[in-house]
Amino acid sequence: MGFAEDLISGPRGRRLCFNVLAGQRQLPTIACREVMRFLGSLAVPDDWDFLAGWEESAFLEPLGRSVDSAMYWQEPDEVDRALAAQNTARALLPIARAIAAAPGARWWLDPLDxxxxxxxxxxxxxxxxxxxxxxxxxxxxxxxxxxxxxxxxxxxxxxxxxxxxxxxxxxxxxxxxxxxxxxxxxxxxxxxxxxxxxxxxxxxxxxxxxxxxxxxxxxxxxxxxxxxxxxxxxxxxxxxxxxxxxxxxxxxxxxxxxxxxxxxxxxxxxxxxxxxxxxxxxxxxxxxxxxxxxxxxxxxxxxxxxxxxxxxxxxxxxxxxxxxxxxxx
Known part of the structure; x- marks a missing residue:
């Protein structure tokens, strides 16, 4: 698998992809069933060219929200549970591919500076x-x-x-x-x-x-x-x-x-x-x-x-x- 496929294999990567989508569509915080309904019915566009213009700083907000939602002392929250569904994760793949190709995310694979x-x-x-x-x-x-x-x-x-x-x-x-x-x-x-x-x-x-x-x-x-x-x-x-x-x-x-x-x-x-x-x-x-x-x-x-x-x-x-x-x- 490539980086995009790896992103949607982990809960924090899936949450990042969803955060990028939610920010672009200006979605409010939504409950589990609404996440499922939204992503299950969404024809995710193949064209996410706007991410090609994102610099390093543009990714900090959705990345930070994914980090903030990490919890290892209780069950995953509603959104993480919804994003773990197989059909939902697949819906995020076009976004993951665009993120993986974005110049502002290339340093994410870099070794220790x-x-x-x-x-x-x-x-x-x-x-x-x-x-x-x-x-x-x-x-x-x-x-x-x-x-x-x-x-x-x-x-x-x-x-x-x-x-x-x-x-x-x-x-x-x-x-x-x-x-x-x-x-x-x-x-x-x-x-x-x-x-x-x-x-x-x-x-x-x-x-x-x-x-x-x-x-x-x-x-x-x-x-x-x-x-x-x-x-x-x-x-x-x-x-x-x-x-x-x-x-x-x-x-x-x-x-x-x-x-x-x-x-x-x-x-x-x-x-x-x-x-x-x-x-x-x-x-x-x-x-x-x-x-x-x-x-x-x-x-x-x-x-x-x-x-x-x-x-x-x-x-x-x-x-x-x-x-x-x-x-x-």
């Missing part, structure tokens, strides 16, 4: 501390293993009303960055799963002191391979949340980031990788794995060999990267 990496710190988060990376990863693993052990006391029924840790990142303490787009701030200022709608942040440039070994998550196969190669079982601790998302009742694994760190300095998730991978129950190590809690174009640094620049205050409107600009702290 070493020259424009920034850490965004919000009032509720911490500044980057690369010197603590080994300790942070060790603490993450100890906490994850203990959570899995203690989860043995939780209900065996995946449908039981229980929630716990739902993300598959190495926590929030290891340094994590996104690129800054030309003329704008870092993507991490706005494209954040389960964000807090902040209007203030401090951004610091982050650069490795040597050429890093980077694992690129470009799509579902790359994430599955990572979890397959470095599996850490989290079946009991993720069972209830991820069953709500996927319906999978069997075992779950995530990458053991302490083992990944032995072979790689960083793990980068491309925007295309995010849109095609996030929220899916994917095969790995005889189980399933899920990319959850990641942000588009996010890099987690698994090394302490980093140079961090001084903090610069930024201000802007939540979810609107084009409004963010440096200003007094």
């Amino acid at each position: 070493l020259d424009r990496q920034f850490h965004a710190e919000f009032p509720h988060t911490e500044p980057p501390r690369p010197a603590r990376t080994p300790e942070d990863l060790a603490e993450w693993r100890a906490s994850t293993v203990e959570d899995e052990r203690s989860a043995d006391e939780r209900p065996a029924d995946p449908a039981a009303p229980f929630t716990g840790i739902w993300w598959s990142t190495p926590g929030r303490r290891p340094v994590h960055t996104t690129r800054a787009l030309p003329g704008m701030g870092p993507l991490g200022l706005c494209l954040e799963e389960d964000g807090f709608s902040q209007q203030r942040a401090w951004c610091r440039s982050v650069r490795p002191v040597r050429t890093p070994g980077v694992y690129e998550i470009t799509g579902p196969a790359a994430w599955s391979e990572l979890a397959e190669r470095y599996p850490l079982e989290v079946s009991r601790s993720r069972r209830h949340d991820w069953w709500k998302v996927s319906g999978w009742e069997g075992p779950w694994v995530i990458p053991d980031w302490t083992l990944v760190a032995a072979d790689h300095d960083a793990v980068h998730l491309t925007v295309a990788g995010y849109l095609t991978t996030a929220g899916r129950a994917l095969p790995a190590a005889g189980a399933r794995t899920m990319l959850a809690g990641w942000d588009p174009d996010q890099t987690f640094w698994l090394t302490d060999a980093l140079t961090v620049g001084p903090a610069t205050a930024w201000h802007g409107e939540p979810g609107e990267l084009t409004t963010w600009a440096p200003g007094p702290g």
